[in-house]
Amino acid sequence: MSAYDRGVLRSKILGLGSYVPERVVTNEEIAYLDERHVRHETKRTETTDEWIRARTGIEQRRYVPNDESTTCSDLAKWASERALADAGCSASEVDCIILATLSPDIHFPGTAVFLQSRLGIDGEGGCPCFDIRQQCSGFLYALQMADNFVRGGQYKRVLVVGSELHSHSLDYSTRGRDVMVLFGDAAGAVVVGPTETDDPREGILYTKLGADGSGAMDLHLKVFDSKKMPHIQYNEKWGVPETMYPQMNGKKVFLNAVRAMNLSTRAALEATGLTWNDVDWFVPHQANLRINEAVVHYGEIPPEKVLNSIQLYGNTTAATIPLTLDHHRKEGRVKKGDLVVSSVFGAGFTWGAAVFRV
Secondary structure, X not given: OOXXXXXXXXEEEEEEEEEOOOEEEEHHHHOOEOOOOOEOOOOOOOOOHHHHHHHHOOOEEEEOOOOOOOOHHHHHHHHHHXXXXXXXXXXXXXXXXXXXXXXXXXXXXXXHHHHHHHOOOOOOOXXXXXXXXXXXXXXXXXXXXXXXXXXXXXXXXXXXEEEEOOHHXXXXXXXXXXXXXXXXXXXXXEEEEEEEOOOOOOOEEEEEEEEOHHHHHHEEOOOOOOOOOOOOOOOHHHOOOHHHOOEEOHHHHHHHHHHHHHHHHHHHHHHHOOOOOOOOXXXXXXXXXXXXXXXXXXXXXXXXXXXXXXXXXXXXXXXXXXXXXXXXXXXXXXXXXXXXXXXXXXXXXXXEEEEEEO
């Protein structure tokens, strides 16, 4: 009997929800956009639809309105409301919020407290709020926290959210195209709560996470550097410096992502005693369709059980797992009670895998 077979009190996903902005930005259009997302008559970035599809599999992504009216916590609120409705519970029942993002509303305080206020559950008796910064691995990191909080009896309704507003922090020029074309805006959320069962294949079966800080600077966004005085370095003569935008060693990220996601997926199956015959869906992080195709190939995963959404939404970082599940649920593929294996990889480097029922 494995460690995942013991105990009566388990956690489960009670509700699922997501939100994407209305504006669709195609590969063709993105080459003509400036930093305010205004389309020009001539290209601003040397890229094409063919170039983007060949390297990433992305066809389009979603952007918030370019009127500076939307925040990361707004996206989180709208996804959370849908997850709460799906769970059949009210915001007042939430006794813990865990929000994963790399695009917070402001530097501090954390975005989870803004989400709490937007949900109308702030005040002296407000629930604890956690912000976690594990980038593309953030949702599974948050899910593991929620799982342990619920199993331990600490909380009964944990709102787990991945929310990202990427479109305001990208380099809309040829210099930044390798990163800029990848990202979109979105949020996804789940409500995690307790269930009493002796069935080891119910609820959240397994989570395991990892990190390797030696890869930290292979995918990063500095913006500021606390050892500098002042900590934000800017000179009008320079224009906007590269440190204001995400930087990526694409080849190294690609290779490490394929390896880590493959190994973590295999470890999840071994630890739970499952085979692909037992599993309904494999949901990888949506960073790059080519990464996912390689993971499926080397992991010997049945292609018909793989769910992707990056073609439509781009990389939405901490939101990709719940967003992908909710997208395919709306399409009629994912059903209540389906067993999911999910694997992620992100900046840090961080990674992880989870097995759970939706």
